Amino acid sequence: MGVEIRVDGLTKSFGGAPVWRDVSLTLPSGEISVLLGPSGTGKSVFLKCLVGLLKPDRGHILIEGHDIATCRERELYRVRRLFGVLFQDGALFGSMNLYDNVAFPLREHTRRSENEIRSIVMSKIEMVGLLGAERKLPGEIxxxxxKRAGLARALVLDPEIILFDEPDSGLDPVRTAYLNQLIVDLNQQTGATFLIVTHDINTARTVPDNIGLLYHRHLAMFGPREMCLCSQEPVVRQFLNAQRVGPIGMSEEKDADELAAEAAAGVELAALPPIPLQLGPSNGEPRPSQRPPGQWCADNDVTPPPGSFEPDPSSAASPVPASAGAAAPAGAGPGVAGGDGP
Structure with missing residues (x-):
């Protein structure tokens, strides 16, 4: 099962230039969270701080009683065993085939026999739908x-926390949809805590349990998916609707003159779109952390946008019947298989 991550007052700068200040949030155990933000707002830096690759200027990152921000190297090494990381391009070793890439953490950090390693590696390769491709080199796929091979490697030590750094970058919309389904299925199977950094709005609207947005050197919002998708905060509305109107400009923040010109012209932010149903596992079972559609809105007396939570068979957010994924490899989701696919 996953573990909770509590971040309190985290601040990071490079050469005196602040990346973000006083970031505080809690990633709930076993849930999927998404971190959004304009380019250059420090999302990847945040991931590197979580796993201890970068030290924050101040603040705390608490995982099972350990503070990643201040602990010693020996303690940090032990806590890092809780993590699996999927880097943007998979970060595979180009001279190793997929099997050896996935086996690398087991050979490096455990004393397992090659027979044990083979059993584990083939299990993870099957989970991500790459059976039959394990002898190929990264340059041949x-x-x-x-990305799926990188995900298999991230899973091979059975981590309780998995970080995804823009897993959909460079993928077309169809492959992104397959990858999103795989992520949801793996979360159901492993129970791990997932944090996804992404720019894909459809992913942010349908996959996570929680959404956060970094903007202008601070955390603009973090909370349940429905809370963020109902938000009237201008920067959140602008980003989730991919609009030019609003406080975000080409170089992150618009100046006062630009905002005044928009106001004088009577240009307003677009209406909030309907909130889609959350993407469900391909076996048709509910997600471990699933909440009834509209529950947060009802509990907080918030009226969702018209048309929210209505089933749409053509939508990527529609639950997939259990029969649809019956022929797919375990954990792969329907349509995710080896070969030259996503």
Missing amino acids: SGGMR
Whole structure:
């Protein structure tokens, strides 16, 4: 099962230039959270701080009683065993085939026999739908397959926390939809805590249990999916609707003159779109952390946008019947298989 991550007052700068200040949030155990933000707001830096690759200027990152921000190297090494990380391009070793790439953490950090390693590696390769491709080199497969191989490697030590750094970058919308389904299925199977950094709005609207937004050197919002998708906060509305109107500009923040010109012209933010149903596991069972559609809105006396939570068979957010994924490899989701696919 996953573990909770509590971040309190985290601040990071480079050469005196602040990346973000006083970031505080809690990633609930076993849930999927998404971190959004304009380019250059420090999302990848945040992931590196979580796993201890970068030290924050101040603040705390608490995981099972350990403070990643201040603990010693020996303690940090033990806590890092809780993590699996999927890097943007998979970060595979180009001279190793997929099997050896996935086996690398087991050979490096455990004393398991090669028979044990083979059993584990093939299990993870099957989970991500790459059976039959394990002897290929990274240069011989598609970008989506490299990402899935990187995901298999991230899973091989059975981590309780998995970080995804823009897993959909460079993928077309269809492959992104397959990858999103795989992420939801793996969360159901492993029970791990997932944090996804992404720019894909459809992913942010349908996959997570929680959404956060970094903007202008601070955390603009973090909370349940429905809370963020109902937010009237201008920066949240602008980003989730991919609009030019609002406080975000080409170089992150618009100046006062630009905002005044928009106001004088009577230009307003677009209405909030309907909130889609949350993407469900391909076996048709509920997600471990699933809440009834509209529950947060009802509990907090918030009226969701018209048309919210209505089933749409053509939508990526529609639950997939259990029969649809019956022929797919375990954990792969319908349509995710080896070969030259995603």
